[in-house]
Amino acid sequence: QSALTQPASVSGSPGQSITISCTGSSSDVGGYNYVSWYQQYPGKVPKLLIYEDNQRHSGVSNRFSGTKSGNTASLTISGLQAEDEADYYCCSYTSTSSRVFGGGTKLTVL
Amino acid sequence: QVHLVQSGAEVKKPGASVKVSCKASGYTFIYSAMHWVRQAPGQSLEWMGWINAGNGNTRYSETLQGRVTITRDTSANTIYMELSSLTSEDTAVYYCARDMPNNRKSFDYWGQGTLVTVSS
Numbered sequence: 542q543s544a545l546t547q548p549a550s551v552s553g554s555p556g557q558s559i560t561i562s563c564t565g566s567s568s569d570v571g572g573y574n575y576v577s578w579y580q581q582y583p584g585k586v587p588k589l590l591i592y593e594d595n596q597r598h599s600g601v602s603n604r605f606s607g608t609k610s611g612n613t614a615s616l617t618i619s620g621l622q623a624e625d626e627a628d629y630y631c632c633s634y635t636s637t638s639s640r641v642f643g644g645g646t647k648l649t650v651l
Numbered sequence: 652q653v654h655l656v657q658s659g660a661e662v663k664k665p666g667a668s669v670k671v672s673c674k675a676s677g678y679t680f681i682y683s684a685m686h687w688v689r690q691a692p693g694q695s696l697e698w699m700g701w702i703n704a705g706n707g708n709t710r711y712s713e714t715l716q717g718r719v720t721i722t723r724d725t726s727a728n729t730i731y732m733e734l735s736s737l738t739s740e741d742t743a744v745y746y747c748a749r750d751m752p753n754n755r756k757s758f759d760y761w762g763q764g765t766l767v768t769v770s771s
Contacts, residue, residue, distance in 0.1 A: 542712070542713060543699060544695065551705060552705040564691075573756075575755075575756040575757075577756070577757035577758070579696075579758070581696075586739060586746065586761045586762075587688075587696065587748075587758070587761060588761075589751075589757055589758060592751060592755050592756075592757035593755055593756075593757070594758075598759065599758075608685070630695065631698050632698070632757070633697075633756075634756045636735050637710075637713075638710050639698065639710055639712065639713075640686065640698040640701075640712075640756075642688075642695060642696040642697065642698055643695070644695045
């Protein structure tokens with residue numbers, strides 16, 4: 542199972558919106574409504590943001606939203622804040638009842 | 652409150668095996684599956700496998716199949732991950748992560764991580 546494809550880095554200024562893409566195949570991202578997104582600060586444990594493509598986890602700011610079209614899922618962060626600077630990972634359920642992560646995206650808030 | 656508490660850091664020699672534990676509390680243990688995810692230094696997350704805590708069924712990553720074994724002890728509410736034939740490429744932080752209830756196929760709670768260092 543190949544890793545899902547994410548951009549290595551994205552950046553934005555405070556107050557702006559950014560979008561991180563996550564591309565897979567019909568055997569994972571495109572085949573099921575089970576893409577999740579995680580935020581990870583350096584040296585910390587990953588935190589669930591979005592599940593089932595677009596459902597915000599309990600306690601997560603409504604500035605985070607998830608969408609999907611075909612084999613590509615996306616995480617959008619609106620009203621960018623300094624505290625959003627972190628690594629972001631997508632993950633998908635697969636046709637073999639496994640999971641596959643993306644390569645991760647480093648978000649820099651300028 | 653859900654808590655996943657993992658065992659401490661390990662240093663192993665190449666060729667050895669390591670067994671990491673993950674003790675769960677705050678929910679009904681047998682009702683949720685548990686996954687293992689690892690992260691090598693400076694690298695992305697890698698899914699390793701999962702176990703149905705109720706019936707013990709498992710599924711492993713194709714890349715680790717044959718080297719990884721996940722088991723559970725329902726009397727101790729604990730999940731174990733054993734990785735054999737270690738090489739330096741297995742140096743990583745290993746996390747247990749709970750499968751979100753109601754078949755949501757996401758990881759809602761994570762252990763604190765266990766650093767496994769493989770070095771001669």
